[in-house]
Amino acid sequence: MTVPTPERSAAPPPGCPMHAAGAAPLYGAAVADDPHGLYARLRAQHGAVAPIELEPGVEAWLVLGYPELLELTRNEALFSKDSRRWRVPREGRLAADSRLLPMTSWRPTLLNLDGAEHQRLRAAVAETLARVDHRQLRETTEAAADALIDGWGPDGTADLIAQYARKLPLLVFTRLLGLPAETGPRLVELISHFVDSSEKSVRANAEFQAILVDLVRQRRERPGADLTSWLLAHRAGLSDEEAVHHLVVILVAGNETTINWTGNTLRLLLTDRRFRATLAGGRLTVSDALDEVLWRDPPTQNFPGRWATSDTVLGGQYISEGDMLVLGLAAANADPAVLGGPTGGQGTAGNRAHLAWGAGRHVCPAQHPARLIVETAVETLLHRLPDLQLAVPGHELAWRPSPWSRALVSLPVLYSSFTPPRQPDPDFATGSAYVSAPAARPGAAAPTAPERSSWTSAPQTTSSPSGSTRSDGISTGRTPGSATPARRSWWNSLAGWWSGR
Structure with a gap:
C-alpha cells in the first residue's frame, strides 16, 4: 500500500477541536452493547481509519x-510497537491512575519492541511454547474440563462463563507454568480487572506481577519441567525482569483469549440456527464454529497498539508523529472489501484469513495451543452434556464493557443428563512423553540429560494442532471411563478448590 504524503490530506491533525468533536468513545456501553454497529458507523463516517477516544480527552x-490494518502491522518504519513514543503521556495528558496504563505501558517484551530485539524475545516465547506436546495438552485440557463438569450440582443449571470458560484455562496454565494451584482464582480476578480497564486496574497489575516475580525467583533456583523454567533456560538469555513480563504476556494473552474464545464459541453453538445441528452431529463442526467466532466476535476485538514514528497518512487520515493507532481486529474482519469475511460471499467455514491473531511479525505465537485448548474444551462440554441449551433468550446475554476483549458476562444453560468422560489415551496418562534438552544460555554449563515429563515430547512436526484434534460430529460415542487415579485425583482436588468444596 502506498502511503500519501501528509500535505495531500485535508484532514485536521489529531488534538485540534475538529478532531476531538468527531471522536467516538471506545469505552463503556457503546463498545459493549453493539460494537459491530459502532464500527459500521465509524466506517461510514470516517472510512478505514476513525478518530476515537480511549478515555475522555485521550484520543x-x-x-x-x-x-x-495489514499496512499498520507490517510497516515498522512508520508504525512502531514502542509505546514510549506515545505523545499523550509526553504531553502530561494521561492520568497517573489511568485505566489504560496496564494495557499501554512499555515493558521489555516482544509486544513493545521492534526489529532484532523483538525477534530475540519472540523466539524465546515461541520456542518455549513449542516444547509443549499438543496431544498431551489436549488430554490434560479434557481432564480439567471433566473435573469441572463433574463438580456441578444436581439441579441441571450452570453458568458456562463463571463455572467453565473462566476456570478451565487457569487449571491448565497454572500447571503448565509451574504456579501453585491456589493462585489460579486470584489470577483470574486480577487479569479481569486490568483487561476490562476497571478502577482497580493499576493495583491489580502490580499484584499480578508480584506473583510472577516470586515464581521466576523460585524457578531460577529450582528449575522444573514447566514453561517458566524453559523460558529462563532459553538460549536468548532472558533476564528475570524480561521473564516476568513475558509470563504476563503468556498468561494474559493465553488465558483471556482462551476464556473469550470458548465462551463466544459456546454462545454461537447455542444461539445460531446453522450450528444447532452440530449438537446432533450435523455437517458444521466445532472447528467451523471456532473459525466463525474468530471472524465475527474474536476474543480480542481491539488491541493497542502502534505509534506513528513520523507524520504520515493512513486510510486518508492525517496521522501525527506520536499518535496511537489501535488495531480494530473485529472491524477489519468485517471490512466489506474482504471477500472471505462475514459480509462476503465465500463464508467463514475453514477460512482463516481473519486478523483475530493480528498480522505481521507480531502475530500471536500461541494461536495453535490456544485453538487446541478451546476446541477440546467445547467438544468435551458438548459430549458430556448432549442436551445443553440456553436458560435465557439469546438477546438477553450481556457483554463485558471492555474496549479490548469481546467477552460475555455470563452464559446460563440448562441440561438434564451427563455422559461419562471418555477413557484417556494410556500412553499419555502414564507420562510416556519426554522433555527435549533445554537450550543453553550463553556461557551456561551444558544441559543435563532430558528430564521426564508428561507435558512435552520431541519438537512438534505438525503445522497446526487442529489437524490432530477431532472435529467430526461431537455426539460420537466415547468409551466411558476416567483418567488414571493420580491424574483424576489432582484435577478433582484443584477443581474442588475452585468450587469451594
Whole structure:
C-alpha cells in the first residue's frame, strides 16, 4: 500500500477541536452493547481509519480497514510497537491512575519492541511454547474440563462463563507454568480487572506481577519441567525482569483469549440456527464454529497498539508523529472489501484469513495451543452434556464493557443428563512423553540429560494442532471411563478448590 504524503490530506491533525468533536468513545456501553454497529458507523463516517477516544480527552485512531490494518502491522518504519513514543503521556495528558496504563505501558517484551530485539524475545516465547506436546495438552485440557463438569450440582443449571470458560484455562496454565494451584482464582480476578480497564486496574497489575516475580525467583533456583523454567533456560538469555513480563504476556494473552474464545464459541453453538445441528452431529463442526467466532466476535476485538514514528497518512487520515493507532481486529474482519469475511460471499467455514491473531511479525505465537485448548474444551462440554441449551433468550446475554476483549458476562444453560468422560489415551496418562534438552544460555554449563515429563515430547512436526484434534460430529460415542487415579485425583482436588468444596 502506498502511503500519501501528509500535505495531500485535508484532514485536521489529531488534538485540534475538529478532531476531538468527531471522536467516538471506545469505552463503556457503546463498545459493549453493539460494537459491530459502532464500527459500521465509524466506517461510514470516517472510512478505514476513525478518530476515537480511549478515555475522555485521550484520543487515538481505530484502524477499521483490512488492508490498512495489514499496512499498520507490517510497516515498522512508520508504525512502531514502542509505546514510549506515545505523545499523550509526553504531553502530561494521561492520568497517573489511568485505566489504560496496564494495557499501554512499555515493558521489555516482544509486544513493545521492534526489529532484532523483538525477534530475540519472540523466539524465546515461541520456542518455549513449542516444547509443549499438543496431544498431551489436549488430554490434560479434557481432564480439567471433566473435573469441572463433574463438580456441578444436581439441579441441571450452570453458568458456562463463571463455572467453565473462566476456570478451565487457569487449571491448565497454572500447571503448565509451574504456579501453585491456589493462585489460579486470584489470577483470574486480577487479569479481569486490568483487561476490562476497571478502577482497580493499576493495583491489580502490580499484584499480578508480584506473583510472577516470586515464581521466576523460585524457578531460577529450582528449575522444573514447566514453561517458566524453559523460558529462563532459553538460549536468548532472558533476564528475570524480561521473564516476568513475558509470563504476563503468556498468561494474559493465553488465558483471556482462551476464556473469550470458548465462551463466544459456546454462545454461537447455542444461539445460531446453522450450528444447532452440530449438537446432533450435523455437517458444521466445532472447528467451523471456532473459525466463525474468530471472524465475527474474536476474543480480542481491539488491541493497542502502534505509534506513528513520523507524520504520515493512513486510510486518508492525517496521522501525527506520536499518535496511537489501535488495531480494530473485529472491524477489519468485517471490512466489506474482504471477500472471505462475514459480509462476503465465500463464508467463514475453514477460512482463516481473519486478523483475530493480528498480522505481521507480531502475530500471536500461541494461536495453535490456544485453538487446541478451546476446541477440546467445547467438544468435551458438548459430549458430556448432549442436551445443553440456553436458560435465557439469546438477546438477553450481556457483554463485558471492555474496549479490548469481546467477552460475555455470563452464559446460563440448562441440561438434564451427563455422559461419562471418555477413557484417556494410556500412553499419555502414564507420562510416556519426554522433555527435549533445554537450550543453553550463553556461557551456561551444558544441559543435563532430558528430564521426564508428561507435558512435552520431541519438537512438534505438525503445522497446526487442529489437524490432530477431532472435529467430526461431537455426539460420537466415547468409551466411558476416567483418567488414571493420580491424574483424576489432582484435577478433582484443584477443581474442588475452585468450587469451594
